[in-house]
Amino acid sequence: MxxxxxxxxMAATGLFLCFFLLIHCLGNMQLFMEPEHARLSFNAYSHFLxxxxxxxxxSYVLYASIIGHAIYALIITSKNKASxxxxxxxxxxxxxxxxxxxxxxxxxxxxxxxxxxxxxxWYVYKFGQIGLDANGNKDLYAVVVxxxxxxxxxxxxxxxxxxxxYHLVHGITSGVRTxxxxxxxxxxxxxxVGVAYSVIICAGFAAxxxxxxxxxxxx
Amino acid sequence: xKLHLKIWRQKNxxxxxxLVNYTLENVNPHMSFLEMLDTLNEQLIVNKEEPVEFDHxxxxxxxxxxxxxxxxxAHGPLENTTTCQLHMREFKDGETVLIEPFRAKGFPVKKDxxxxxxxxxxxxxxxxxxxxxxxxxPEANTIPVSHExxxxxxxxxxxxxxxxxxxxxxxxxxxxxTSAKITQLAILPQSQEERKERALKMIAQMDAEDFxxxxxxxxxxxxxxxxxxxxxxxxxxYEYNRASFLKFKK
Ligand code: HEM
Ligand code: SF4
Ligand code: FES
Numbered sequence: 001m002x003x004x005x006x007x008x009x010m011a012a013t014g015l016f017l018c019f020f021l022l023i024h025c026l027g028n029m030q031l032f033m034e035p036e037h038a039r040l041s042f043n044a045y046s047h048f049l050x051x052x053x054x055x056x057x058x059s060y061v062l063y064a065s066i067i068g069h070a071i072y073a074l075i076i077t078s079k080n081k082a083s084x085x086x087x088x089x090x091x092x093x094x095x096x097x098x099x100x101x102x103x104x105x106x107x108x109x110x111x112x113x114x115x116x117x118x119x120x121x122w123y124v125y126k127f128g129q130i131g132l133d134a135n136g137n138k139d140l141y142a143v144v145v146x147x148x149x150x151x152x153x154x155x156x157x158x159x160x161x162x163x164x165x166y167h168l169v170h171g172i173t174s175g176v177r178t179x180x181x182x183x184x185x186x187x188x189x190x191x192x193v194g195v196a197y198s199v200i201i202c203a204g205f206a207a208x209x210x211x212x213x214x215x216x217x218x219x
Numbered sequence: 220x221k222l223h224l225k226i227w228r229q230k231n232x233x234x235x236x237x238l239v240n241y242t243l244e245n246v247n248p249h250m251s252f253l254e255m256l257d258t259l260n261e262q263l264i265v266n267k268e269e270p271v272e273f274d275h276x277x278x279x280x281x282x283x284x285x286x287x288x289x290x291x292x293a294h295g296p297l298e299n300t301t302t303c304q305l306h307m308r309e310f311k312d313g314e315t316v317l318i319e320p321f322r323a324k325g326f327p328v329k330k331d332x333x334x335x336x337x338x339x340x341x342x343x344x345x346x347x348x349x350x351x352x353x354x355x356x357p358e359a360n361t362i363p364v365s366h367e368x369x370x371x372x373x374x375x376x377x378x379x380x381x382x383x384x385x386x387x388x389x390x391x392x393x394x395x396x397t398s399a400k401i402t403q404l405a406i407l408p409q410s411q412e413e414r415k416e417r418a419l420k421m422i423a424q425m426d427a428e429d430f431x432x433x434x435x436x437x438x439x440x441x442x443x444x445x446x447x448x449x450x451x452x453x454x455x456x457y458e459y460n461r462a463s464f465l466k467f468k469k
Contacts (some may be wrong), residue, residue, distance in 0.1 A: 003392070003432045004422060004459045076432050080390035083431030085322025088227075088238060091291030092387055095298075095441035101389055103434060174435035180457030182450050 004178075006076055011175035013069040018172060018197070020062055025204045031144065032211060042144075043137040046125065070111055077104040099166040100174070106167040113160035120147050148212040157209045165202035169195055220246045220312040224259065226271055227319045229328055232335075236328065238317070248308040252295065253278060253285060255307055273332040280304040280444065283379030286386070287332045288319045293383035293442045301381065301444040321382055323391030325430045336382050338428035339396060345424035346417035347400045349410045362408050375403035377445040384439035384447075390431030395439040397425045398455035399447050405458050415462035422459055 001009075027049075030042045049055050099106060124130060124143050131139045148154055172194030173187075181187060222243045229236030243259055250258070253275050260270035276284035285302040289295035295305045310316060318332065326334040376399075384395035401418050404410035410417070433452055440449045 002422065002426045003394075003430070004456060005463075007432055007456075008460075080392075080431040080434070083324045083391035083429055084389045085324075085326075085386065085391055087288055087291055087319055087322060088225075089291040089317045089319075092293075092389065092438060092442075094292070095387060095438035096436035100434060100436040170435075177435055177450075177453035178433075178456055180453060180460045182453035182457055184450060187450060187453065 003079075006072055007178045009068060009072050010076060011178035013065040013072070014171050015175050015179075016061065016065045017069065018168065020058075020065075021201055021205075022197075025201050028208060029204070031141075031208050035215075039133055039139070039141040040135055040137075042141045043133045043139055044135060046140045047137040050125075066111075066114060070107070073104055073107050097170065100170045103167060103170060106163045109160060109163040110167055113156070113163075116156070120153075145212055145216060148209045149216060151213065154209040154213045158206045161202040161206040164205075165198050168198035168202070172197065220248060220307065220310070222246050222255070222307075222310065223313070223315040225315065225317045226332070227328075228271070228331055229320075231330055232327055236331075238319075246307050248306070250307045251278065251303055252289070252305040252307065253303050271332060272330045274334075275303060278303040281379060283381035283444075286321055286381045286383055288321060288386060290317050293321065293386040294381075294444060298441055299444055299446045301379075304444075321386035323385045323388070323430070325391060325393060325428045326382060326385060334382070336380075338393070338430070339380050339382065341428065342393070342397055342421055342424045343400060346413065346420035347404070349404065350413065351409070364408060368406055372403050372407050375399045375406075375447065375451055378403075378443075378447050379445060381444060383442050383444060385430065387438045387442040388431065388433075389436065389438070390434055392433045392439075393425050393428070393430040394433035394452045394455065395443065395447055395449065397421055398451040401458055402451045402454045405454065414458070415465055418455070418458040418462045422455070 027045055028042075030038055030045060032038070033041065093101070121140065121143060125138060125140055128143075131142060133139045133141070148157075173191050176190045176194070177187065181190065224241040224243060225238045226241060227236050228239045241259060241263075243255070243262070246255055246258065253273070256271060256273055263270045273287060274284045276282040278285070280301045280303060283301075286294060287302055289302070289305070294300055294302045296309055297305055320326075320328045320332045321334045321336075322328070325338045326336055329335050378396060378399040380396065382396070385391055385393050388394075401421055404417060405414055435449065435452070437449045440447060
């Protein structure tokens with residue numbers, strides 16, 4: 001593989017993850033409903049996702065994308081470190097955005113978050129001790145509410161979403177051009193849509209733990 | 220004006236270099252940066268020291284030979300300006316100015332401020348040309364080229380091959396240079412014949428020279444003396460995908 005095809009893997013996996021995040025964020029909007037309603041609806045949705053074979057296939061693509069994206073991030077970043085020069089006095093930062101130069105660092109924060117997030121919910125849902133709701137579905141809603149009683153976890157989630165937001169603000173515009181979109185008019189539109197997407201999705205995700213923490217303060 | 224200079228001195232490719240301090244009195248603010256270095260070298264020669272070696276040719280911003288990193292920026296504090304077009308009035312009296320060679324794995328230092336940019340020549344040799352039997356000059360209007368296409372090709376062709384994009388890129392990527400050279404030909408009708416082959420060969424050579432990946436930080440466009448657009452890089456990605464899908468045959 002060469003420097004261009006490696007970036008294509010990066011862009012394709014990254015943009016697939018962006019597509020997944022949109023669905024994931026929309027689905028989780030159910031958490032904002034009135035609690036007893038939210039419990040049944042969110043649990044039924046989670047049950048549907050584990051049962052559906054199409055969703056199962058997409059989830060394998062998702063795992064592969066996360067792993068592939070992280071492996072290529074490592075390959076690309078280490079080669080770039082070796083190819084780039086260092087200076088005794090370095091003022092090159094004036095010409096570019098800090099987050100565009102630190103995609104590897106931001107991505108690592110996101111990767112640590114993904115591991116934590118899987119452990120918090122995915123692992124508990126699949127293998128953990130979990131109660132049933134009134135409809136007999138696994139009560140993931142209770143697990144979510146219990147997890148976000150911890151202020152530190154809420155803070156960790158919010159920080160991770162800020163890192164993800166910066167990663168995506170650069171990642172989307174970069175990824176689309178890596179795939180070869182070069183027309184100035186469309187590139188400008190992608191920049192606008194990309195920033196809007198990143199901010200809305202990340203703010204939406206960050207709002208979930210904050211909302212649950214605040215609405216359960218009295219319990 | 221008076222200047223304190225810290226200049227990278229390195230005997231040859233293998234030698235360990237270091238920054239050496241010099242003080243220069245009576246610098247005329249209207250001097251170009253290279254004339255300031257000439258003045259320093261005259262002083263060094265009088266003192267029987269070895270002059271500082273640096274590359275230059277036209278001294279009017281068109282050849283792309285000059286280029287050093289000044290206070291941490293390729294071609295110095297002004298954006299979109301070559302070193303030879305930078306004047307001492309951009310600096311303050313008594314200022315300390317740090318001068319280093321362009322640095323990247325693809326650009327080994329030859330001596331002092333001179334670097335080996337022959338990797339660029341090899342990228343061009345790999346496919347940055349149009350193979351036609353010239354014969355007699357053909358009638359210019361037999362191949363129609365619209366004004367917009369001609370202008371777009373000129374915008375890409377404005378690259379002077381100085382290498383500031385590589386020196387500025389944290390990844391030492393030559394994407395801006397290579398993409399400008401690929402794009403300038405990809406959009407003209409005369410060069411369609413070798414379009415796919417050219418893109419693949421020039422990109423392969425770029426990689427063989429150990430330049431890094433493009434992260435689209437866009438720093439290169441800001442520091443490029445010609446303001447070559449980063450959309451050339453997106454265009455190169457398009458040309459690469461197109462050529463890979465349509466598989467060129469030998
Ligand atoms: C939900 C998670 C993630 C999403 C949606 C995402 C999305 C993206 C996108 C769209 C790109 C642009 C590709 C390009 O520049 O061509 C990108 C680049 C990048 N991502 Fe991610 N990413 C995610 C997680 C990660 C993780 C976990 C890591 C690291 C372990 C990571 C590291 C990187 C790096 C280093 C780049 C830049 C490549 C370069 O600058 O050359 N990302 N990401
Ligand atoms: S693209 Fe700009 S900075 Fe790079 S070699 Fe050409 S003129 Fe110099
Ligand atoms: S010496 Fe020719 S561009 Fe500077």
